Amino acid sequence: MSIKKKIITLPAQMRIITKTVWILSLVSLFTDMASEMLYPVMPLFLKSIGYTALFIGILEGVAEAIAGLTKSYFGKRSDALGKRLPFVQLGYGLSAISKPMLALFSFWWWIFISRTTDRLGKGIRTGARDAMLSDECLPGTRGRVFGFHRSMDTLGAVLGPALALIYLYYYPENYRTLFIIAFIPGLLSIACTLILKEKKIIPSTRKEITTTGIFSFTSYWKSSPVSYKKLSAGLLLFALINSSDVFLLLKMKETGHDDTVIIAVYIFYNLVYALLSYPMGMLADRIGLKYIMLGGLLVFSIVYTGFALSNSLLAFFLLFALYGLYAAATEGISKAWISSLVPAGETASALGTFSGFQSICTLFASSFCGLLWFKFGAVAALLISAAVALIVIFYISLMVKKDNTNL
Numbered sequence: 001m002s003i004k005k006k007i008i009t010l011p012a013q014m015r016i017i018t019k020t021v022w023i024l025s026l027v028s029l030f031t032d033m034a035s036e037m038l039y040p041v042m043p044l045f046l047k048s049i050g051y052t053a054l055f056i057g058i059l060e061g062v063a064e065a066i067a068g069l070t071k072s073y074f075g076k077r078s079d080a081l082g083k084r085l086p087f088v089q090l091g092y093g094l095s096a097i098s099k100p101m102l103a104l105f106s107f108w109w110w111i112f113i114s115r116t117t118d119r120l121g122k123g124i125r126t127g128a129r130d131a132m133l134s135d136e137c138l139p140g141t142r143g144r145v146f147g148f149h150r151s152m153d154t155l156g157a158v159l160g161p162a163l164a165l166i167y168l169y170y171y172p173e174n175y176r177t178l179f180i181i182a183f184i185p186g187l188l189s190i191a192c193t194l195i196l197k198e199k200k201i202i203p204s205t206r207k208e209i210t211t212t213g214i215f216s217f218t219s220y221w222k223s224s225p226v227s228y229k230k231l232s233a234g235l236l237l238f239a240l241i242n243s244s245d246v247f248l249l250l251k252m253k254e255t256g257h258d259d260t261v262i263i264a265v266y267i268f269y270n271l272v273y274a275l276l277s278y279p280m281g282m283l284a285d286r287i288g289l290k291y292i293m294l295g296g297l298l299v300f301s302i303v304y305t306g307f308a309l310s311n312s313l314l315a316f317f318l319l320f321a322l323y324g325l326y327a328a329a330t331e332g333i334s335k336a337w338i339s340s341l342v343p344a345g346e347t348a349s350a351l352g353t354f355s356g357f358q359s360i361c362t363l364f365a366s367s368f369c370g371l372l373w374f375k376f377g378a379v380a381a382l383l384i385s386a387a388v389a390l391i392v393i394f395y396i397s398l399m400v401k402k403d404n405t406n407l
Helices: 002-016 019-038 042-048 053-081 085-101 108-135 142-170 175-181 183-193 217-223 226-239 246-254 259-287 289-309 313-340 344-376 378-399
Strands: none
Touching: 019 085, 019 108, 019 142, 019 175, 019 183, 042 053, 042 175, 042 246, 053 085, 053 108, 053 246, 053 344, 085 108, 085 175, 085 183, 108 142, 108 313, 108 344, 142 175, 142 259, 142 289, 142 313, 175 183, 217 344, 226 313, 226 344, 226 378, 246 259, 246 313, 246 344, 246 378, 259 289, 259 313, 289 313, 289 378, 313 344, 344 378
């Protein structure tokens, strides 16, 4: 009897992760491999050529703001045109070519152009890609679909820094060659996008969707569902204090740990993140997206408090393990929750609109954290983030009563 049940159940489980979900996950894996090969190296590289924590904070904030604002615009264009694939292909292409650009010059404006190109690519592709993932979801499977994608994406974030660690072990501080090597997985991601197939989608004719412009995301917000607005408001408050992970790496650097140790800890964090993303998605489908999200935010507060008060390597390993749990419980889950609150034809617009507002918050978060760090030190910057996260937990618990996990 049990054998027969397994035979019946297995194909149904396999259909949850469709061919399109697999390909998009591989594309993200290769892209993240390229990006994360450089991400933990960037603050080390920038400090080695004389840039301060304040500059790094402003650079990351502006880059992420550009990504978020363009997510809104191109997400709405995707819904208006009824097309996903062209945005996915162009976006991943731009991110790929941004990697070797860093090897050419060290001028601040060139570094800014390179980071902007990378983030512009992310802005172009993200709304359309997440809409493609949402279109593949069956009832009650959003957590698993988005969780699987996040796990594959984050596996790239394990492999990328691991390759960077091996390279820097043999060629210490030879960052420029590493920027060129990162172009290879970027090319693989482009190749994968070429085998994706577009599903037929009816273009949206709603005025709020067809209105264009970088700041046109405000028009969709006005007509969006109340539940979407309430959830987004809480997540945007959190985004105001959720600065770049670069600052956690800088905290380790300031306490005297060398480059290879910092990258090794970052690899460990991404490994935990990758391993837990799909299980967190499964758990969210079972008990509700809201409870997993709130738990993740609580872990964030604990982690930032720990980083503010800790200096030992063992503590950093434990904190980054918890940080991986936080990321697994929030990154894919938040997208799954948001996409469940709006009609299918508005998914890219809803996610893009949220990202548009989030980008403004992110610009403030990284810049403000960099300023606090510069003026008052790491402890003040990190403890303020931990405190605000607790306020967000209280708000979502009180104001967001329901999540549509079965949509």
